[in-house]
Amino acid sequence: MTAVPAPPTAPPIFVVQEHWSKQRHFDFRLEISGRLVSWALPKGPSLDPSVRRLAVRTMDHPLGYAIFEGVIPAPQYGAGLVVVWDTGTFRPLLPKGLDEEAWLTRGRLKFLLRGQKLHGLWEMVRYREEGTSEDEDWLLVKHRDRFARRRFRLESLPTSALTGRTPDEIERSSGKWVMPDHAHPLETWVAPSARPVAEG
Numbered sequence: 307m308t309a310v311p312a313p314p315t316a317p318p319i320f321v322v323q324e325h326w327s328k329q330r331h332f333d334f335r336l337e338i339s340g341r342l343v344s345w346a347l348p349k350g351p352s353l354d355p356s357v358r359r360l361a362v363r364t365m366d367h368p369l370g371y372a373i374f375e376g377v378i379p380a381p382q383y384g385a386g387l388v389v390v391w392d393t394g395t396f397r398p399l400l401p402k403g404l405d406e407e408a409w410l411t412r413g414r415l416k417f418l419l420r421g422q423k424l425h426g427l428w429e430m431v432r433y434r435e436e437g438t439s440e441d442e443d444w445l446l447v448k449h450r451d452r453f454a455r456r457r458f459r460l461e462s463l464p465t466s467a468l469t470g471r472t473p474d475e476i477e478r479s480s481g482k483w484v485m486p487d488h489a490h491p492l493e494t495w496v497a498p499s500a501r502p503v504a505e506g
């Protein structure tokens with residue numbers, strides 16, 4: 307596959323991947339400076355502004371990973387089912403004079419999401435407690451706006467934002483997976499139904 311550079315005007319993307327590895331969690335990823343800055347949320351995002359969700363910063367991922375949906379085979383790191391639970395674009399609300407990297411380093415990210423399940427104003431805030439682990443712990447919180455929902459349940463929205471499939475359907479149809487390259491997902495994504503189905 308040939309990498310197609312993203313047009314300079316393309317808004318950055320976000321993706322939330324539900325991941326059944328040893329412990330099921332949600333990987334929340336924002337496109338910042340050409341890579342996916344990533345956090346693992348044990349409980350996933352909540353649309354309820356009174357709920358703050360732990361988000362542990364993890365490895366940056368290449369942009370192409372945003373369209374990964376399928377089963378990561380054992381014994382690879384992260385083996386298990388991955389579902390693109392939500393995806394879309396976002397708008398970073400950068401304070402005057404800060405570029406995206408300085409914004410990230412500062413540890414207080416406000417942004418507007420335009421996904422299929424997640425919308426509106428969100429904030430990701432880093433916090434550190436003395437004497438605790440060296441993991442980078444952040445909190446993700448929904449701001450109060452017309453997209454906020456009290457008593458939100460993630461389980462009410464189980465299907466893939468890319469393909470509309472349920473996790474079971476994805477697991478059953480997952481053949482050999484070829485990792486996409488680092489191209490911009492919005493340029494290169496091909497519906498799984500259009501891909502040749504791997505045997506076995």
Ligand code: MN
Binds near residue numbers: 325327331332333384
């Ligand atoms: Mn994960």
